[in-house]
Amino acid sequence: MAQIQGWDIDVRGDDGLGLPPGKGTVKQGEEIYLSQCASCHGEFGEGNGRWPELMGGNGTLTSDDPRKTVGSYWPYAPTLFDYVRRTMPFTAPQSLSNDEVYAVTAYILHLNDLLPADAELDAAGLKAIRLPNRDGFIAEDPRPDTKSASEPCMRGCRTAPPRITSDLAERLGVTPTRTPKD
Amino acid sequence: MAQIQGWDIDVRGDDGLGLPPGKGTVKQGEEIYLSQCASCHGEFGEGNGRWPELMGGNGTLTSDDPRKTVGSYWPYAPTLFDYVRRTMPFTAPQSLSNDEVYAVTAYILHLNDLLPADAELDAAGLKAIRLPNRDGFIAEDPRPDTKSASEPCMRGCRTAPPRITSDLAERLGVTPTRTPKD
Amino acid sequence: TAGLLHPRLALAKGGENLPPNVPEWTRMLGAGVSEKPYGNPSPFEKHVVRRNVEWLTATEQSSVSFTPLPDLEGIVTPSGLCFERHHAGVPEIDPQQHRLIIHGMVDRPLIFTMDDLVRFPSVSRILFLECPANGGMEWKGAQMNGCQFTHGMVHCCEWTGVKLSTLLAEAGVRPEAKWMLVEGADGAVMTRSIPLAKAMDDCIVCYAQNGERIRPEQGYPVRLMVPGWEGNVNVKWLRRIKLGDRPWQHREETSKYTDLMPDGKARQFTFVLDANSVVTFPCPEKPLKFGKGFYEIRGLAWSGRGRIKRVDVSLDGGDNWQSAQLQEPVLSQALTRFRLPWTWDGAPALVQSRAIDESGYVQPTIDQLRAVRGVNSIYHKNAQQTWRVNPDGTVNNVQIL
Amino acid sequence: TAGLLHPRLALAKGGENLPPNVPEWTRMLGAGVSEKPYGNPSPFEKHVVRRNVEWLTATEQSSVSFTPLPDLEGIVTPSGLCFERHHAGVPEIDPQQHRLIIHGMVDRPLIFTMDDLVRFPSVSRILFLECPANGGMEWKGAQMNGCQFTHGMVHCCEWTGVKLSTLLAEAGVRPEAKWMLVEGADGAVMTRSIPLAKAMDDCIVCYAQNGERIRPEQGYPVRLMVPGWEGNVNVKWLRRIKLGDRPWQHREETSKYTDLMPDGKARQFTFVLDANSVVTFPCPEKPLKFGKGFYEIRGLAWSGRGRIKRVDVSLDGGDNWQSAQLQEPVLSQALTRFRLPWTWDGAPALVQSRAIDESGYVQPTIDQLRAVRGVNSIYHKNAQQTWRVNPDGTVNNVQIL
Ligand code: HEC
Ligand code: HEC
Ligand SMILES: [Ca+2]
Ligand SMILES: [Ca+2]
Ligand SMILES: [Ca+2]
Ligand SMILES: [Ca+2]
Ligand SMILES: [Ca+2]
Ligand SMILES: [Ca+2]
Ligand SMILES: [Co+2]
Ligand SMILES: [Co+2]
Structure with missing residues (x-):
């Protein structure tokens, strides 16, 4: 149905099913990115302030401070096209043409060292890219993953007195006040 | 407790328990009534427009158009004192002194031919008044008062086809519209 | 139940916000999280309000406004729409x-x-x-x-x-x-x-x-x-x-x-509210606006004496009845939602509901009530309601014998 | 239960709206029935609002505001106060x-x-x-x-x-x-x-x-x-x-x-919400402001796996537990209100709740969760919450081992 086609924008991540015709270069993407994305995501994808970062973070997933980006965390490249097309730039969703989305997708992949500077990207090219964290996901939910006696203890359950391990909340000063703004 | 006394204003209808000291004449009541009550309840208690009437209606309780007033319907005179004291005049509840409430109560009873024009009313006098409809109430709830088979009929229950007995609602034009005012 | 409605499923035609077009609200940002610390209904629901009957009382300070039952679903009434008295x-x-x-x-x-x-x-x-x-x-x-x-x-x-x-x-x-x-x-x-x-x-x-x-x-x-x-x-x-x-x-x-x-x-001290019910769809405010075909009859029943045991619905002015489905859990002294599927053939119909509560009490007809109480008792009118469905799908309040 | 609170029952002293005085709102007419076709909370409840955490997100359009659970009773959340995401x-x-x-x-x-x-x-x-x-x-x-x-x-x-x-x-x-x-x-x-x-x-x-x-x-x-x-x-x-x-x-x-x-x-596709619970009174926003004596502990429990079967409350950091009363009816996949009477002796306390659902799942401690999942999984943190009650009745969020 013709009417459905306008809304039928989903692209499947693992095989790129639904990717539209079109193409764009890293170079073209850089221009779009600098004018329409960098204000939030940073000139190099590093993320301004608390806006999301779009590159880097490789090797941090097992660290104390994991940085989850397209390069370090995402499993599938076509998902990037899908997401940018459906909702970026943040303040003007669906304002880019398919060619522009290919271009800026190419540029973000380039920022993550996944495409050379002179590359051009189309559906076939995007499907061919294998992201570093491709095998980083477990699709089976292993929960419940904590064990307790089916009849939990009711009396004298502790072996040692309770020890406070964290009581900063009171003093941190990050909790909003109860007084509403006017 | 002293604090409770200010709110402890109830007067029992059947025996006047709780009637405060004080008194007032029909004459005094007339003055109060004309200045503070008549604008709504009418010069003679007949009720202006849709505001409640306070007199008359005797003999109408079995008619097609019963008129329920202090004179025709109320069972107990002290109830009148209680009600006026707690909530009249409508726009300034509890603004009358006890003497004033006795006076205006006397006047309303007079409007209903239950007190002579020169009467003075106090607690004892009010308790002594017997209202015409004193025995008009049944205190036991006789419901359920309709009978149906405990297993009501489900199929072919009517002996005759349904006959519309009232279908004016559609044309009466008294139903508010669905469009909200702005 | 496949095929329930598809004869008239809306195919979008024209309109800049209809598919294949991407509606304007999809192409922009909406309000942020601190815009409404306490939320309100959509501006498109402005007609769902309590209403009073201006001719009924001399003053709006001693008066009543009514819950918009035909606009409501389920059993909970939003606090902003609870009738006032x-x-x-x-x-x-x-x-x-x-x-x-x-x-x-x-x-x-x-x-x-x-x-x-x-x-x-x-x-x-x-x-x-x-x-x-x-x-x-x-x-x-x-x-x-x-x-x-x-x-x-x-x-x-x-x-x-x-x-x-x-x-x-x-x-x-x-x-x-x-x-x-x-x-x-x-x-x-x-x-x-x-x-x-x-x-x-x-x-x-x-x-x-x-x-x-x-x-x-x-x-x-x-x-x-x-x-x-x-x-x-x-x-x-x-x-x-x-x-x-x-x-x-x-x-x-x-x-x-x-x-x-x-x-x-x-009668004095008539405290208990006997079982009552009403069909909230269709009703005068909610006609059958799509012609013949499938509709779900929806309504509410309640009883001061406990749980609603059963609600029967008649489409022919009380000749034949079908028991409706009751929304679970049925709670004591709470509204109980009932539902009954109906395929309307386009003919006039007289829609009624009849509640039965756990005490065995059966909601009476208006003439059963009148036979005992006449017409001047004001309170406790819990008679079965009749809605007349007209061939054009409009619905009116009528009484029948 | 006579004598539950009467040691500190408030006797009115002074104040023009306190007995024996008749308050101003009793001596005047209030708003009429058509003033608020759609009603709102009292102006005295202005503090009961959703709140966001400004430092948490870069923008209020991709953000979250939180339900004021400590201000709520029962199980229904008023629509105007439902958290936003x-x-x-x-x-x-x-x-x-x-x-x-x-x-x-x-x-x-x-x-x-x-x-x-x-x-x-x-x-x-x-x-x-x-x-x-x-x-x-x-x-x-x-x-x-x-x-x-x-x-x-x-x-x-x-x-x-x-x-x-x-x-x-x-x-x-x-x-x-x-x-x-x-x-x-x-x-x-x-x-x-x-x-x-x-x-x-x-x-x-x-x-x-x-x-x-x-x-x-x-x-x-x-x-x-x-x-x-x-x-x-x-x-x-x-x-x-x-x-x-x-x-x-x-x-x-x-x-x-x-x-x-x-x-x-x-882990991907971790859909189900495991059983969770929290004590909503006392809590940091709702201290024990009347000193020693009777209080009712109140809280909420819920499980994506069905009905809540039991909620246990500990006042000593998990050494001893008492099963709380559950508000009836307990509904599957709905909030469940629990309540437990408590006479506070003025000593510090560590208040916790532990939900058990009909699947037999027991809400874990924070260290049970961390032992399996570490601290970087962001989602599905359903650990038992600990509130520390201080001798002055104030309450803080702490974690214990
Ligand atoms: C005004 C700020 C802003 C601008 C401009 C903007 N973005 Fe974003 N971007 C965001 C926000 C906020 C999010 C997170 C949204 C959420 O998760 O709800 C985001 C998320 C993303 C993500 C997902 C990050 C991740 O790891 O999940 C990508 C990719 C992205 N943006 C690409 C772009 C591109 C490409 C452009 C320009 C065409 C762009 N953005 C312009 C604010 C912006
Ligand atoms: C501004 C209009 C207004 C004024 C002035 C007013 N009333 Fe009323 N009165 C009412 C209304 C309205 C009611 C019905 C209130 C209700 O039932 O909610 C009422 C009810 C009564 C009733 C009960 C009638 C019945 O049969 O139940 C009595 C008695 C009464 N008023 C006495 C008085 C007296 C005495 C005064 C003056 C001191 C007074 N009213 C002034 C509006 C007024
Ligand atoms: Ca950053
Ligand atoms: Ca977005
Ligand atoms: Ca009149
Ligand atoms: Ca009044
Ligand atoms: Ca805010
Ligand atoms: Ca109105
Ligand atoms: Co009654
Ligand atoms: Co999950």
Whole structure:
């Protein structure tokens, strides 16, 4: 149905099913990115302030401070096209043409060292890219993953007195006040 | 407790328990009534427009158009004192002194031919008044008062086809519209 | 059930916000999270409001506004749409300065702050509340052409508070106490007498409604809930409870809220709300606007005597009946939603519902009621409602014999 | 229980609105019935609002505001106070122009108007809805000193709509279909993949919330309810459902809503919300402000796996437990209110609650969770909460071992 086609924008991540015709270069993407994305995501994808970062973070997933980006965390490249097309730039969703989305997708992949500077990207090219964290996901939910006696203890359950391990909340000063703004 | 006394204003209808000291004449009541009550309840208690009437209606309780007033319907005179004291005049509840409430109560009873024009009313006098409809109430709830088979009929229950007995609602034009005012 | 509706499934045609076009609201950002710290309905729902009947009362301060039942689903009434009935307007009470006094035939008269009341052990119940004048305009004939006005003096919310029996235990009930007077803090200083047995059984002194503190129109900061009993005794803005040995015979239980019978005698203290029900779809406000075909009949039933056991629906003015499906869980003294699938053949129909409660009580017809009570008793009109469905799908309020 | 509170029952002293004085609001008329066709809370309840955490997000359009749980009673959340989570702000959708498309692996692709959806057979359920990031700020330690922020990404309403299985039957599900993609009409055009088995089991395409049409922040005019599953899959402003043979691997099920484990692998499609609970009184916002004596501990428990079977409360950091009373009826996949009387002796206390659901699952401690999942998985933090009660009655968020 013709009417459905306008809304039928989903692209499947693992095989790129639904990717539209079109193409764009890293170079073209850089221009779009600098004018329409960098204000939030940073000139190099590093993320301004608390806006999301779009590159880097490789090797941090097992660290104390994991940085989850397209390069370090995402499993599938076509998902990037899908997401940018459906909702970026943040303040003007669906304002880019398919060619522009290919271009800026190419540029973000380039920022993550996944495409050379002179590359051009189309559906076939995007499907061919294998992201570093491709095998980083477990699709089976292993929960419940904590064990307790089916009849939990009711009396004298502790072996040692309770020890406070964290009581900063009171003093941190990050909790909003109860007084509403006017 | 002293604090409770200010709110402890109830007067029992059947025996006047709780009637405060004080008194007032029909004459005094007339003055109060004309200045503070008549604008709504009418010069003679007949009720202006849709505001409640306070007199008359005797003999109408079995008619097609019963008129329920202090004179025709109320069972107990002290109830009148209680009600006026707690909530009249409508726009300034509890603004009358006890003497004033006795006076205006006397006047309303007079409007209903239950007190002579020169009467003075106090607690004892009010308790002594017997209202015409004193025995008009049944205190036991006789419901359920309709009978149906405990297993009501489900199929072919009517002996005759349904006959519309009232279908004016559609044309009466008294139903508010669905469009909200702005 | 495949094929239920697809003969008329809407195919989008034209319109810049219809597929294949991407609507404007999909191409922009909407409001952020701190824009509405307390939310409201969509501006497109402006017609879903309480309505009053201007010609009915002399003043809007002693008047009533009606719940828009035809616009509602399920059993919970949103607090903003609960019908209003008050006798001196809605007071704006400072909860810090409000007090509840319990005195009279008790060992220890007590004065409670709101903090005190909230501190006690609490209970919550989903309960309907109905004004006994609901439907009162229909005794002599079908008058209001709208379900909001024939049946909208009822609502159903989750109420939370302290059991009155808990508070009375604090005060110590003296053995001679048999009734209590409950009194409001509004300009009507509304009073009603209630038998102490009911007080001890299941009355709740409530401070919360649908999770949050009670709405001003419903008695903020505290009201009495008297499950299954007529609305008026559920005194709002509760300020005082006095125990005594008999009823007070106050204005609201003599001049008002008494039921005049054809013989001129009036029933007093008719507290319980007998089983009632109404079809909320279709109804005058909600016609069958898509012609012949599938519709789901929806309605509400309730009983002050406990749970709704069954609701039967007739499409032919009471000749044949089908039992509707009841929404689970069916709660005691709460609204109960019923539903029945219907394929309309386009012919005129007379739609009725008949509630049966767990006491075995069967909702009567209007002539059964009139045969016993005449037409001048104002209150407790719980007759089966008849909606006439016309061939064009419009619906009217009628009465039948 | 006489004598529960009377040592400190407030005796009114001074104040022109306190007895014996008649308060000003009793001596005047209040607002009439047509003043508020749609009502709002009392102006004295201005502090009961959703709150956001400004430092948490870069923008209020992709952010969260929290339900004020400590201010609520019972189980129903008023619609105006339901937490908000959206990714491109709240769109203002014209229901006349909104469409729902069902297509993909179906026999007959269909486009529904809102009228179509409302016309189908309907169901209503009282269901909780929780963001899986609820409590996510607390993985590494106690951070937020308020129950609104540690647990306020949950609400519970009565939802009404058409079963998704009814709509899918209209479209005809092809045998190879195993998953579906659901998509919103907001600027985020939010998508999630959901197994078809869940869709056919109990998903509801909802247009009403607590009786009235869904609030804008909750997906007006139509959203998906996926009972017991993480909030994000309950897609709001629902515009499209596509059936397919496997998940779509979209951004919200890869980059987000996946749970990073200590070994660097991330769990995906962790849909079910495990049992959770929190004491809402006392809590940091609601201290014990009357010194030693009687208080009722109140709290909420919920489980995506069904009914709450039991809630235990400890006052000594988990050494001893008492089972709390559960508010009846206990509903499957709904908030469940628990209550426990407590006479506080003025000593410091460590208050905790532990929910057990009908599957036998026991809500874990924070170290049980950390032992398996580390501290970087963001989502599904359903550990027992500990509130430290100080001798002055103030309450803080702490974690204990
Ligand atoms: C005004 C700020 C802003 C601008 C401009 C903007 N973005 Fe974003 N971007 C965001 C926000 C906020 C998010 C996170 C949204 C959410 O999760 O709800 C985001 C998320 C993303 C993500 C997903 C990150 C992840 O790891 O999940 C990508 C990719 C992205 N943006 C690409 C772009 C591109 C390409 C452009 C320009 C064409 C762009 N953005 C412009 C604010 C912006
Ligand atoms: C501004 C209009 C207004 C004024 C002035 C007014 N009243 Fe009323 N009165 C009412 C209304 C309205 C009611 C019905 C209130 C209700 O039932 O909620 C009423 C009811 C009554 C009733 C009960 C009638 C019945 O049969 O139940 C009595 C008695 C009464 N008023 C006496 C008085 C007296 C005495 C005064 C003056 C001191 C007074 N009223 C001034 C409006 C007014
Ligand atoms: Ca950064
Ligand atoms: Ca008149
Ligand atoms: Ca804010
Ligand atoms: Ca009054
Ligand atoms: Ca009006
Ligand atoms: Ca977005
Ligand atoms: Co009655
Ligand atoms: Co998850």
